[in-house]
Amino acid sequence: MTNLTSMEKKDTRSGFGDGLYELGLKNDKVVGLCADLTGSLKMNKFQDEFPERFFQMGIAEANMISMAAGLATAGKIPFTGTFANFSTGRVYDQIRQSVAYSNKNVKICASHAGLTLGEDGATHQILEDIGLMKMLPGMTVINPCDYNQTKAATIAIADYEGPVYLRFGRPKWPIFTDPDSFEIGKALHMKTGTDVTIFATGHLVWNSLEAAKALAEEGISAEVINIHTIKPLDNKAILDAVANTKCVVTAEEHQMNGGLGDSICQLLARHTPLPVEMVAVNDSFGESGTPMELLDKYGLGIKDVVAAAKRVIARK
Amino acid sequence: MTKPITELKEYVAQTRRDIVRMVHGVQSGHPGGSLGCTELLTVLYQNVLRHNPSNFNMDGTNEDVFILSNGHISPVYYSALAHSGYFPISELATFRKLNTRLQGHPTTHEGLPGVRIASGSLGQGLSVSCGIAQAKKLNNDDKLVYVLMGDGELQEGQVWEAIMYAAHNKIDNLIATVDVNGRQIDGDTKDIMGFTELRSKFEAFNWNVISMDGNDLNDVQETLSKAGVLSGNGKPICILMNTEMGNGVDFMMGSHKWHGIPPNDEQLEAALAQNPSSIGDY
Known part of the structure; x- marks a missing residue:
């Protein structure tokens, strides 16, 4: 949970x-x-x-x-x-x-x-x-x-x-961002890290930060970048980040098809193909439940980001 | 200055020539509805609109604004815009051709002066017009918003959302004309999705409804003047405009078949022979 x-x-x-x-x-x-x-x-x-x-x-x-x-x-x-x-x-x-x-x-x-x-x-x-x-x-x-x-x-x-x-x-x-930190189209670095880059948007940014804490306890250094602007995508920030970590997790409260992960995969495929794991809803509708229950059931929880990071690091 | 009916007749004939030549030239487009609405757009653009064609401003502040909701009748729209000075008449020759500003359906995308919104997917123009009319009220701008829709277009549910909105919010700087030609692509509107008569429906929504013969220049001129006088009285205004699709070209009248097909060479010559004009072709 x-x-x-x-x-x-x-x-x-x-x-x-x-x-x-x-x-x-x-x-x-x-x-x-x-x-x-x-x-x-x-x-x-x-x-x-x-x-x-x-x-x-x-x-x-x-x-x-x-x-x-x-x-x-x-x-x-x-x-x-x-x-x-x-x-x-x-x-x-x-x-x-x-x-x-x-x-x-x-x-x-x-x-x-x-x-x-x-x-x-x-x-x-x-x-x-x-x-x-x-x-x-x-x-x-x-x-x-x-x-x-x-x-x-x-x-x-x-x-x-x-x-x-x-x-x-x-x-x-x-509430965890600085009100002055927002700029349209500019990725926001939330946490530095060297083993994996987590690109997250919306509510899943928080889950990704919590996941990075959990990963740190296991000796894994995760970078977290908030992509609040999905279009236009901050290509440079994304490519700069992955040049160091060489693997990627994307996290969003959206279908895998058509979401942030999809945009990032397109960018990486064209410039620097790297392993990616996507934390997103996998071709499914939702259902009734509390927000936390739903994030958990549909694989968007903190533990899911942690698991995705471990999987993608293993694929490097 | 108001142009006399004799002069308007020349513009009507010239616009009919433009319509059939444009559609013939590229062998695509919609001549039927365009021909039926020629009198309306001629009177609007030559005599009624208080506008500034030589210096087009997108926001239309302190100008009357016309929105074409049934965008497929772009040939008549483009001809009316060109002949009132929004862009060179010669540009009509580019209609529907690659790299043209005169796209198949009107758009702002290529920067054609006079066009303020894309239309083609039906049912949106009345809503757009409500927005412009609301902005004029906020700006204390006393000019009017005119919109034209097809009668078949009223089958789109969104139109009724806007009809409801305009009456509830007393948008009385809005004059919506419905081209009641009784035809649509698949046949006569009464057979496709008959709505019996429209007056009682608009009146039930608390609109001020007037009607006119849209192919009678005198009636169009008088009714548009009357609509202007009726504005500002707490109700949106609807003009039910009876027209004949294909009007002015005998073989295009009396059927829905010329909604969206072009004339061949022989038909073009026949259509032009029926519409002599001294203004001159593009």
């Missing part, structure tokens, strides 16, 4: 809500749209403070995405909010044509991504969204790992011109 330490925890969606509120204070072009999930997305503070810039869309996600494209056309910076499932798969064609192909400055902000949504089960636990979004030309894909990083990313994407998919989650999760 995955164990979290007793440090301060907050949900990443609160990082989004607090970041959006701060943006509202300083940038009057920022507008919010939400499809009947204002509380779940933590958009209430923005809604209360800036009611004229908040659009309640009802349960109509397709209309929300295309309307955001219209707002962006007219110079606004729209942030749409709903669950990751309804932010991507349900509205893929709207995003493809009205946002990505039309190159609109829309920020698609998606909560409750992955298995850690928990008890609602597989209908809501999208594990394909990173893949769907990263395939779209011109789309930036960001999956921050804690409250601080989600808040920083929310604020940063308002200053970036172009479509962005920002993915975050539901459960309370340890």
Whole structure:
């Protein structure tokens, strides 16, 4: 079972809500749209403070995405909010044509991504969204790992011109990054190490750090790098890291197909083929359960990262 | 300055020539709906829109904005844009050819002035227009947003999401025209997915509904003026525009068959003979 330490925890969606509120204070072009999930997305503070810039869309996600494209056309910076499932798969064609192909400055902000949504089960636990979004030309894909990083990313994407998919989650999760450390497209070194590099995104960054501690106790030195921006990928940081360690573990709360591991394998295959083990969901839907139970059952726990590191080192 | 109907007729004939020549030239494209909407786009672009074609601004601030939701009628759209000064008329010759800005369906991707959103996958334009209209309200910009949809396009569920949204939020700077030509690719709309009549549906959603004969220049001019007057009264405005698909080319009328096929050489000559214009071909 995955164990979290007793440090301060907050949900990443609160990082989004607090970041959006701060943006509202300083940038009057920022507008919010939400499809009947204002509380779940933590958009209430923005809604209360800036009611004229908040659009309640009802349960109509397709209309929300295309309307955001219209707002962006007219110079606004729209942030749409709903669950990751309804932010991507349900509205893929709207995003493809009205946002990505039309190159609109829309920020698609998606909560409750992955298995850690928990008890609602597989209908809501999208594990394909990173893949769907990263395939779209011109789309930036960001999956921050804690409250601080989600808040920083929310604020940063308002200053970036172009479509962005920002993915975050539901459960309370340890806060461990420096709020000033986030930069779009820049890998974040979390821990140095010489035997293996673990590239992780989202909630799995924490699991990877815990795994690195466990590995250290066994005399294995693991480097942990947080790839919060899956597209564009920080190729240089990744290639520099693996030049030393010569083997790789990827860790993410997503399908193996189409996720972070997939992107890193493509990069390595083209530049420097090396052994890789992928901690990800293996071609399966999720199910109901607590977040920790689900991470454990689907092989995304701390012990799974530890095991993957040992396997990949053995393949060097 | 408002152009008289006699002058508009020349533009209508020229646009019809452009449409059939463009589609013939590349042997692909959608002439039927384009021909049916020629009067509407001519009146809009020559007489109604308060816009600035020589200095295109994507955000359309302090301008009327037109969004084409049924993007497959790109030939009529491109002709209207060119003849109102958004880009050189000669560029119509590049329609659907490699490296063109005049893609098969309209797009912002190649930077064609006048186009503000890609369309082609149906059902999205009304939502986009709601967004632009909301932005205008936030900016205290009193200009209007016009959008054109096909009647078959109303089979897309997203359109009804936007119809609901626009009425609930009193988007009264929005004028949505539905091209009621009764045809779609596979046949007549009444046979494919009949929705009986549309007025009661829009009215049930609390829209202000007016109708016009979309192939009668006088009626189009008058109804668009009336729609402008109706704006700002708390309700979005719907114009049900009755048209004949293929209008102006006799053998293309009365059937859905010319939705998306090009004329051959002989048919082109016949179509051009029916639409003489003094403006001059590209």
